[in-house]
Amino acid sequence: MTTITDSGLDADERVIVETAAGFAAKRLAPFALEWDESHHFPVDELREAAELGMAAIYCSDEVGGSGLRRLDGVRIFEQLAYADPAVAAFLSIHNMCTWMVDSYGTPAQRELWVPRMASMDAVASYCLTEPGAGSDAAALSTRAVRSGDDYVLTGVKQFISGAGASDVYVLMARTGDNGSRGISTFLVEKGTPGLSFGAQERKMGWHAQPTAQVILDEVRVPADHLLGGQEGIGFAIAMNGLNGGRLNIAASSLGGAQSAFDRAASYVASRKAFGGALIDEPTIRFTLADMATSLQASRLMLWQAAAALDADAPDKVEQCAMAKRFVTDSCYTVADQALQLHGGYGYLNEYGLEKIVRDLRVHRILEGTNEIMRVVVGRSIASRHREG
Secondary structure, three states, X not given: OOOHHHOOOOHXXXXXXXXXXXXXXXXXXXXXXXXXXXXXXXXXXXXHHHHOOOOOOOOOHHHOOOOOOHHHHHHHHHHHHHHOHHHHHHHHHHHHHHHHHHHHOOHHHHHHHXXXXXXXXXXXXXXXXXXXXXXXXXXXXXXXXXXXXXXXXXXXXXXXXXXXXXXXXEEEEEOOOOOHHHEEEEEEEOOOOOEEEOOOOOOOOOOOOOEEEEEEEEEEEEHHHEHXXXXXXXXXXXXXXXXXXXXXXXXXXXXXXXXXXXXXXXXXHHOEEOOEEHHHOHHHHHHHHHHHHHHHHHXXXXXXXXXXXXXXXXXXXXHHHHHXXXXXXXXXXXXXXXXXXXXXXXXXXXXXXXXXXXXXXXXXXXXXXXXXXXXXXXXXXXXXXXXX
16 A cells, blocks of 8 residues: 555545555555556456445446545555556546546436446457557548448457457547548447457557457447437547546546565665665665655646646646646656665566566556647747746
């Protein structure tokens, strides 16, 4: 368990954090290395997390959500990632999908889908990226053409977490002209004729969740599967969902890095070299001090951005982008330093450090690369100075 329960949480906040930490310690941590090695997707454990309210954290309780804040969410994901960043990251993606349906769905869509997603009876995947449209998401080419009472979808989605295993795909497709205003969002159920999946990708990390292409070959979905019942709002849905998704992925980096730091501090305290414990060497202590400072700075920035999103602050997009960029970069460095402090042992699978490093590396790419985060922040800075 991380140390955030000592950071001024009230009684209710402490219960939320301790519940997540207890679940992670019991149901995720003991199996993390095994799942990584076997590429096992722990759906049963994810559904156990859902029973504790962790699959619809910041969705309305009137349709089965937990009714918590984004701030609660990032604290929960930090605890889950302390045990297994790959599993925590998938659950964060599922939460993003559930929030999209709760926030933008018609009353009928919310009543039908949110309870199923909150329980993870329906596991969800987010489908935006395409083989030719990664960072330039507005250039996506998957098309949805109206055909009577249905839409017919054709295209390919790339790097989709949960592809082939998930039950519902929250998918962006083009219903109009080129550009962001021509994009809509659909709910596509597994088993729909024409929906298939590519081969499972062989990845550096995130072995505990499947990743593959989602292939749509004239997939016919009812018109009532158009999220919100309105064309042209899909890009806004995707971008607004990513604000929270970026915070959750950052929280998953923070939890993994905190675990790596704690392992490294314990290791150098017990490891003997040059006539004493390694932790007594000034250079080792300086490294630990820098790592601890990075973790604390990451946590504070992340909490501030989550509070801004909760408050619908004018600069929420900028704060979420800043937090995602800073936290995922800083925490990857912390994890790498923790491996270094273990020396050769850090490179061995059984110590768990190399898994954390592998899992955290992709966080700097997904939910908008960190280069794109700089574009978002830089655009905000330029806009303010022009106005001034």
